[in-house]
Each structure stands twice: as C-alpha cells, then as structure tokens.
Amino acid sequence: MGLPAGANLEILSPAEMAEADRLAIAAGPLDGYGLMQRAGEAVAAVVLARYPAASRVHVLCGPGNNGGDGYVVARVLAEAGVSVAVWAEGEPRAGSDAAIALARCRLERRPLEAFIAEPGSLVVDALYGAGLSRALSGDAARAVEIAAGLSVVAVDLPSGVSGESGEILGTAFCAAATVTFARKKPGHLLLPGREHCGEVMLADIGIRNEVIEQVAARTFENEPELWLSNFPTPAVDTHKYKRGHVSVFSGGPSATGAARLSALAAARSGAGAVTVLSPANAMQVNAAHLTSIMLRKADTVEDVQEVIGDRRPSAFVLGPGFGIGDKARDFALAVLARKRQDGGVEGLVLDADGITSFRNTVSTLSEAAGRPDAPALIITPHEGEFGRLFPDILGDKKLSKLAKARAAAARANAVIVYKGADTVIAAPDSRAAINANGAPWLATAGSGDVLSGISAALLAQGMQAFESACAAVWIHAEAGRRFGPGLTAEDLPLALVAVLRELVEARQKVPIG
Numbered sequence: 001m002g003l004p005a006g007a008n009l010e011i012l013s014p015a016e017m018a019e020a021d022r023l024a025i026a027a028g029p030l031d032g033y034g035l036m037q038r039a040g041e042a043v044a045a046v047v048l049a050r051y052p053a054a055s056r057v058h059v060l061c062g063p064g065n066n067g068g069d070g071y072v073v074a075r076v077l078a079e080a081g082v083s084v085a086v087w088a089e090g091e092p093r094a095g096s097d098a099a100i101a102l103a104r105c106r107l108e109r110r111p112l113e114a115f116i117a118e119p120g121s122l123v124v125d126a127l128y129g130a131g132l133s134r135a136l137s138g139d140a141a142r143a144v145e146i147a148a149g150l151s152v153v154a155v156d157l158p159s160g161v162s163g164e165s166g167e168i169l170g171t172a173f174c175a176a177a178t179v180t181f182a183r184k185k186p187g188h189l190l191l192p193g194r195e196h197c198g199e200v201m202l203a204d205i206g207i208r209n210e211v212i213e214q215v216a217a218r219t220f221e222n223e224p225e226l227w228l229s230n231f232p233t234p235a236v237d238t239h240k241y242k243r244g245h246v247s248v249f250s251g252g253p254s255a256t257g258a259a260r261l262s263a264l265a266a267a268r269s270g271a272g273a274v275t276v277l278s279p280a281n282a283m284q285v286n287a288a289h290l291t292s293i294m295l296r297k298a299d300t301v302e303d304v305q306e307v308i309g310d311r312r313p314s315a316f317v318l319g320p321g322f323g324i325g326d327k328a329r330d331f332a333l334a335v336l337a338r339k340r341q342d343g344g345v346e347g348l349v350l351d352a353d354g355i356t357s358f359r360n361t362v363s364t365l366s367e368a369a370g371r372p373d374a375p376a377l378i379i380t381p382h383e384g385e386f387g388r389l390f391p392d393i394l395g396d397k398k399l400s401k402l403a404k405a406r407a408a409a410a411r412a413n414a415v416i417v418y419k420g421a422d423t424v425i426a427a428p429d430s431r432a433a434i435n436a437n438g439a440p441w442l443a444t445a446g447s448g449d450v451l452s453g454i455s456a457a458l459l460a461q462g463m464q465a466f467e468s469a470c471a472a473v474w475i476h477a478e479a480g481r482r483f484g485p486g487l488t489a490e491d492l493p494l495a496l497v498a499v500l501r502e503l504v505e506a507r508q509k510v511p512i513g
C-alpha cells in the first residue's frame with residue numbers, strides 16, 4: 001500500500017525484521033556488525049539525551065545479537081565518560097557480530113548472577129530481543145526484579161516481551177523507553193507488551209526504505225497517514241445524498257438509544273443523510289428523539305428491500321440494541337445480497353447483537369460476504385463476541401491477537417475490527433493494522449455504537465472497507481482520548497468534531513493521486 005514517504009508505519013514481525021537485516025547486509029554498504037554498531041550507538045544516544053545526569057549505567061548483555069548491541073552501548077557510553085558496569089549472561093557464538101562487539105568492548109564483564117544496582121542508577125536491558133525463545137527464568141528473571149525500581153532503557157524490546165505477539169514470556173522488564181530499529185514490531189503495540197515498552201523510539205540504523213518495501217509487510221500501525229489520502233472531503237458542488245446515506249437499524253421500544261447514538265455518529269462523520277430504520281412499535285419513541293436524522297419503519301425483509309430501492313442508502317449499521325435472532329440474520333443477509341455496483345449498497349457494519357446472531361452460522365455470513373460484488377462487510381467484535389463467531393481461533397494459544405484477527409477476516413470474508421485497548425483491524429486480503437491511540441475512557445457503554453456509526457459513514461462516502469474501519473477506530477479513540485475522564489458515549493459524537501476538522505484540513509494538504 002502506498003504510504004507517504006517517511007511514514008514508517010509498516011510493522012515487521014521478528015522474522016520479517018531478520019529478512020530486512022539479511023537484505024540490507026546483502027545490499028550493503030553496512031555489514032551485520034555495521035548495523036549492530038549503528039543500533040548500539042542509537043541506544044547510547046538515547047541514554048545520554050534522556051539521562052544526562054545518570055551517575056551509573058548497568059548494561060545487561062545476553063548471548064545473542066541483542067547482547068551484541070549491549071556491548072556497543074557499553075563501549076560508547078564509557079567512551080563518553082559515563083560510569084558503566086557490564087553484566088553478562090552466556091557467551092556470544094564465535095564469529096558472530098556479537099562476538100566482534102564483545103571483543104571491542106574492553107570493559108570488565110561480570111556474571112549476571114551477581115547483578116546488583118545502586119538506587120538511582122540506570123539499566124540498559126540488552127539480554128534478549130527478537131530471538132527470545134522461551135520464558136525468562138533464573139538470573140534474567142531476578143534481574144527483572146532488581147530493575148523494577150530503576151529506570152530501564154530496553155534495546156529493541158524489553159526482555160521477556162515477545163516481539164511477535166506482545167505476550168510476556170515468564171516475566172519482563174518494564175522500560176521507560178525502548179529503542180527499536182528500522183520499524184516497530186507487533187510486540188511494541190499489542191498488549192501487554194506495549195505497557196512494558198514505555199516510549200518506543202525508532203532508530204534508523206541504515207536499513208533503507210527500499211529494503212523494507214522488498215519485505216512487503218502486511219501489518220501497519222494505525223495512524224492517519226495510513227488512510228488519509230482516501231479520507232473523504234466533500235466537493236464544493238456536493239448535495240446531501242452525494243455525501244453518502246447511512247441507515248441504522250433500531251431495536252424495539254425499550255432498546256432504541258444505541259441505534260440513535262450510532263446514527264448521530266454517522267451524521268457527524270460526514271454522511272449527508274442518515275435514517276434510523278425502526279420497528280413499527282418503536283417509531284414513536286424514536287421520533288421523539290430525532291430531528292435531522294430521518295426515520296422509517298422496517299419490520300420485515302420486504303421493508304428493508306423497499307428502503308434500499310427507494311432511498312438508496314449506501315451503508316448500514318446492524319446490531320446496536322437490535323436484539324439477537326432470526327430477524328438480525330435475515331436483515332443482514334438481505335443487505336449483503338444487494339449489489340455494490342451502480343450506486344448499490346457499499347457495505348454493512350455488523351456489531352453487537354448483529355454479531356451474536358451469527359453465533360452458529362458464520363459460514364452463511366461469509367458466503368454472503370464472499371459473493372462477487374457483494375457489499376463490503378465490517379464486523380466489530382470485542383473479545384467475547386469474537387469468541388462467539390470464531391471460538392477455535394480465539395482458543396488457539398499459538399496465535400497472537402493480530403494473527404487471530406487476520407484468520408477471522410480470511411474466514412469471514414470481512415474486515416474484522418477486533419476491539420480492545422489494542423484494537424486490531426484485519427482485512428480478508430491479509431492487510432492488518434494495530435491501533436495504539438486508545439484510552440481507558442473509551443471503555444464505556446455505547447462507545448462501540450459510535451464506532452459503528454463512524455465506520456458506516458466513511459463507507460457511505462466511498463472509502464474502502466479496510467481504510468474506513470482503520471480511520472473509524474483511530475478517530476473514535478482520538479476523540480475519547482482528548483475528551484478524557486468523564487467521557488460518556490453521548491459525548492463522543494460532539495468530541496469527533498475537532499478530530500475530524502484536523503483530518504479534513506490535513507487531507508486537503510495531501511497531493512491527489
């Protein structure tokens with residue numbers, strides 16, 4: 001996907017990073033040790049800049065190349081006049097880059113088992129990085145405990161955090177800053193790893209963008225640069241239906257609020273027209289609470305067909321407050337049975353009760369969504385809902401959250417928004433994005449309804465499904481984060497305004513094409 005230059009949003013798995021290292025070394029001019037030297041220098045520079053007054057720095061070095069980076073850090077810091085102690089676990093393999101780094105670091109090495117650190121000192125964690133292969137134990141686990149009260153700068157990843165999944169293997173360092181190389185890894189963004197990394201800093205160690213392109217990564221950090229060039233901005237000659245028409249299905253008389261919240265979010269997110277489709281017995285309560293948003297009765301599949309024929313909504317939200325059962329399934333399948341071509345239905349956002357209704361019939365949903373020219377399907381489960389649709393994928397302990405979302409997207413022929421504090425968005429074509437701008441305030445009733453409304457509005461305005469889901473997740477999180485404590489879902493649609501304004505302004509500066 002064509003990212004703007006310098007965006008650096010690709011996320012590399014440890015295997016992809018190793019491939020990038022190989023390709024960079026093959027392309028030259030730097031060899032493996034040259035990369036390591038740059039890596040170590042970058043970490044040392046962070047230490048010197050962030051902790052200029054550190055009286056003592058303890059560098060913990062493992063047996064692999066992460067330890068090799070550590071020996072470079074120790075040497076550079078000592079040369080800069082810092083008091084450095086080196087604590088080592090294991091021996092670098094003869095002939096390895098780490099062995100070269102060790103040979104050039106003439107400081108005394110002490111065994112990690114003897115590690116002690118004075119209060120106020122700084123720890124550089126270079127025990128394990130991309131090569132972490134099992135749980136931390138013994139001296140490494142003890143070092144984690146000792147470092148708990150100290151500032152830690154981690155090299156590549158805090159030791160104990162899986163770069164692939166963000167899982168903690170045994171125990172892990174909690175860093176104030178983590179310096180990683182070339183691109184971030186999933187473990188920097190997925191939880192719980194993200195919380196152990198502190199500030200993640202990206203160092204350029206001489207691996208060029210062309211090399212990263214060759215790796216053809218399919219995972220990205222969800223930042224506006226990922227989708228901004230597709231973000232809709234209304235043309236001067238627009239009219240309301242040209243700006244996209246969203247329809248949101250309402251639940252019965254005692255469960256209408258969720259749909260209205262979703263509808264309001266869709267309207268705020270740029271849909272020119274929004275209609276709540278309501279059961280007859282909830283028309284009155286919906287009417288009492290709607291002004292600019294339209295209202296229409298939809299009790300049966302025929303009603304839904306009629307709405308599509310007459311009013312041509314381009315995107316639907318089904319699920320918030322809707323109720324679980326046949327009606328949800330029938331309505332969703334009726335929408336997905338339409339064509340996308342020639343001003344048809346662009347897409348369906350399936351949330352909440354809409355998701356649970358397909359608990360034992362995901363294959364019906366995936367068949368409908370997989371039909372050529374079917375509207376795009378976006379499914380937005382939190383973990384519980386994810387488990388209802390994909391129990392085997394959720395239960396597979398070998399898979400990271402990223403891999404789970406990807407597997408579900410491929411199976412369902414849908415964009416999956418696997419929600420949480422580390423929401424993962426995955427597309428059936430294997431692209432995926434990890435979102436990291438969320439805030440705990442977003443975990444509030446109705447917050448998901450707003451997210452669905454934003455996604456549908458962006459779909460209706462012609463954004464592709466993966467991009468609309470990514471944009472919706474980021475915008476929703478950004479609005480919640482900026483609002484802060486006291487946030488309720490009712491506040492969110494208005495909180496979107498400032499975020500949307502900035503995006504529209506930024507979009508107008510993106511060159512077209």
Ligand SMILES: NC(=O)C1=CN([C@@H]2O[C@H](COP(=O)(O)OP(=O)(O)OC[C@H]3O[C@@H](n4cnc5c(N)ncnc54)[C@H](OP(=O)(O)O)[C@@H]3O)[C@@H](O)[C@H]2O)[C@@H](O)CC1
Binds near residue numbers: 035066134155
């Ligand atoms: N050119 C490059 O590639 C560049 C790479 N760079 C740096 O290299 C790092 C990756 O290096 P790496 O592949 O050597 O892996 P690393 O993390 O050092 O660990 C492997 C060693 O640890 C051992 N081990 C693992 N887990 C363990 C445990 N729990 N407890 C005990 N032992 C354990 C493991 O043992 P094994 O699994 O083989 O039995 C093996 O001996 C990367 O993070 C970056 O910092 C930069 O310099 C830029 C250029």
Ligand SMILES: [K+]
Binds near residue numbers: 066125128155
């Ligand atoms: K480390």
